[in-house]
Amino acid sequence: MSLLRPRFVEPIRLSRQLAAYLAWEALVTERCNRIHRRGVLRAVFALASRLGDGIGWYGLALLVLAVHGRPALEPLLVMLLSGGVGVLMYLTIKRHTGRLRPLHRNDRIEVSVPPLDQYSFPSGHTLHATNFGIQLLAFEPLLAPLIVPFALLVATSRMVLGLHYPSDVLVGAAIGCLIAFISLSLL
16 A cells, blocks of 8 residues: 555645645734734834844943943853854855745735845844843843843844744744853853
8 A cells, every 4th residue: 555655745745734834924923013003012112123133232231241340241242242143143044045024925014114134034133132131141130120021022023013924033032042052151
């Protein structure tokens, strides 16, 4: 009986499963983007996204430096260097995967914040939010009430603003965790 079975049954099934997942993910992204229609929430998520460009993280790093002085220099330098590694990683992945952003695939996605580039996978904002958040928390756990909500807002903003799919955000977070843990192991 196995001789009669088609050779490519599994890849076809996986393709259907992948297509179903991608359709589900597009729907989730579209629903997240509906939050964007509410002016106040749009402003909050746009601000989180803008601060996630780096300004918010640099501000928190300066706060740590102001409180701890010289002992904070080495961890903050490692954090900045890890940010450079993160940029190289996500740009390389984006160039090779070439996944278009939701706004380029769905006319119902509303965008108020222009994307930094045309590709969505992985989310660089989320990568940096996770990386910097973990490293700052490791050095100054008392900042958790600021860092954790800020990092979550940055990550969520990427879907609400129609710039990323959930998998872009999850993979960005996973890469950010990996970079942070490697960076912390160097200290």
